[in-house]
Amino acid sequence: MIKPETVLEVVADASGASVRMIVGTSRLMSITYARHVAMYMIRTHLALSYPEIGILFGDRDHTTVISAVKRIQKLRDEDPQTGSFCDNVEKTLGVGATAPTVTKLPSTRLIHIPISSIRAALALPFGQGSVVVTEVRLDSTVVGSMKVSLFRDKETLAMDLEEA
Secondary structure (H helix, E strand, C coil): CCCHHHHHHHHHHHHCCCHHHHHCCCCCHHHHHHHHHHHHHHHHHCCCCHHHHHHHCCCCCHHHHHHHHHHHHHHHHHCHHHHHHHHHHHHHHCCCCCCCEEEEECCEEEEECCHHHHHHHHCCCCCCCCCCCCEEEEECCCCCEEEEEEEECCEEEEEEEECC
């Protein structure tokens, strides 16, 4: 089982900050960012409440932790650099993001694909910009699998998914 201290050490190494700086009171943007990522990772992968996480980070209020977690959740979906950073931290910790899931509904299919999975499937290198998807097509003609095609300008980017 992963300990909060391990998450702090991994985020500190990945960000170039020290654990002491991350749990401290610095308001430097790079330190605040690392602190928020650490809070997000602890909340996502450990069974700690917001107040417990706040205590780990210098007795911060639980609402501060909630705000940090929501911020990183949003950035992870919208910013490729944050997505890559979080993916690297999770890889080092030996945990992964949620895999794509397929939920069958009567006469329709709902598919949820986390942005991190799309980013990983497209193998976008860290800091190389973002994918702007202008169209999505689903092809489920083959039983047991689904192909998702993403179109960016005239370039087609594809993912093949297996139904669970």
